Amino acid sequence: MSSKMLAFLLLLSLYTQGAEAVSMEDWHKADLSWQLPADEITELLAGDKSFLALKRAAFTPKVKGTMLFIPDWSQHASSPKNLNLLRKEFNDYGWDTLAIAVPDAPLSDDTQDLENYKNQLQQRIEVAMTSAMVSNGTVIVVAQGSSAALISQLYADKKLQEPQSLILLEAYLPAADQQRSLPLAIAKQQVPTLDLMQQQGNQQVAAQWKLRKQLARQQQKLLYRQREISGLIAQAETQQRVFKEIYGWLSYQGY
Numbered sequence: 066m067s068s069k070m071l072a073f074l075l076l077l078s079l080y081t082q083g084a085e086a087v088s089m090e091d092w093h094k095a096d097l098s099w100q101l102p103a104d105e106i107t108e109l110l111a112g113d114k115s116f117l118a119l120k121r122a123a124f125t126p127k128v129k130g131t132m133l134f135i136p137d138w139s140q141h142a143s144s145p146k147n148l149n150l151l152r153k154e155f156n157d158y159g160w161d162t163l164a165i166a167v168p169d170a171p172l173s174d175d176t177q178d179l180e181n182y183k184n185q186l187q188q189r190i191e192v193a194m195t196s197a198m199v200s201n202g203t204v205i206v207v208a209q210g211s212s213a214a215l216i217s218q219l220y221a222d223k224k225l226q227e228p229q230s231l232i233l234l235e236a237y238l239p240a241a242d243q244q245r246s247l248p249l250a251i252a253k254q255q256v257p258t259l260d261l262m263q264q265q266g267n268q269q270v271a272a273q274w275k276l277r278k279q280l281a282r283q284q285q286k287l288l289y290r291q292r293e294i295s296g297l298i299a300q301a302e303t304q305q306r307v308f309k310e311i312y313g314w315l316s317y318q319g320y
Contacts, residue, residue: 089169090116093141101143109165109196111188117166118193119143121152125159129320130203133193133228134164137210137235138182142166144209147234150304151207151311158312161200165193167212174240183215187224190216194226205315206256209234214247220254230318231256232311237269248273252280257288259314261307264295290314 094117098106101119108115119142123129134152136144142164143149152162168185171178190206197204206228208216213236219225236251238244251258260277262270274291281289292310296303 090166093117093166097141097143109189109192111185111192116189117142118196119152119162119164121156121162123159123161124156127159128161128201129159130201130205130229131161131163131197132205132207133190133197134162135186135190135206135208135212135216136164136167137212138167138170140167140209146209146298147304147307148207148209150301151308154308155312160205161197163193163197165189170211174243176243179215179238179240179243183219186212186215187219190219190225194228203320204228205230205232205320207232207234207311208236210236211238214238214244214250217247217254218250220256221250227254227256229257229320230259230315232259232261232314234261234307235263235266235270236260237267239269244269244273248277248280249284251277252284252286252289255286257318258286258290259311260289260291261310262291262293263298264293265297288318 097117105119105121107118107120109118132155134142134148136142136148140146140148143152148164152164155162167189168182171182194204206216208231213233216225217233217236220227220231233251236247238247251260262274278291294303294306294310296306298304
């Protein structure tokens, strides 16, 4: 039985079970298994739970390293909000790409729910980093939304191995008290960081934009760059601007 047929049967099974009994991650997994080529799809194991990952190889003789893509907790590994374009585009520029599924979003803004999510996310990133470093020691992390914010905290607290570079796509946390701590976390982690904000995006990011730069200077963060992206995120030309900003940032660092 083909992988496409298996994916179809899984989707049918999930539907007949009732949506309330099915996690969003399972829906995304079944949907991507149906849509994408089988050779892109793999699974990684974090503790006793497996999770989906999408792998693509560079189309160049020499591979620079691996770009690890981590979606927002409301998005999947092939999110049309930048990640799908980026994970494919960078293959032409010497990068293997690995995009991972993230756990379902916390049920509430409660601190404990957020910590549980962060712990699960940390486990998955540790596994993905190990997988990415098997073939090449250079890893660039591109993280989106609330996942990006939590990753910044994990780096600041030295709970994750740092990559060679970090790209934040609209990093924010939904609760105001949690969001207030984010600029300092971004400033304290010493990973070279490109911080991207959508001009018509999340207002919480815009409200802290100046403070992030000020704290980065205060904490003597050596490599920190901010860029504001104009245009709507769904537009192809806007996503190309994001790609060019990331490409320019990596070129500046010598990659």
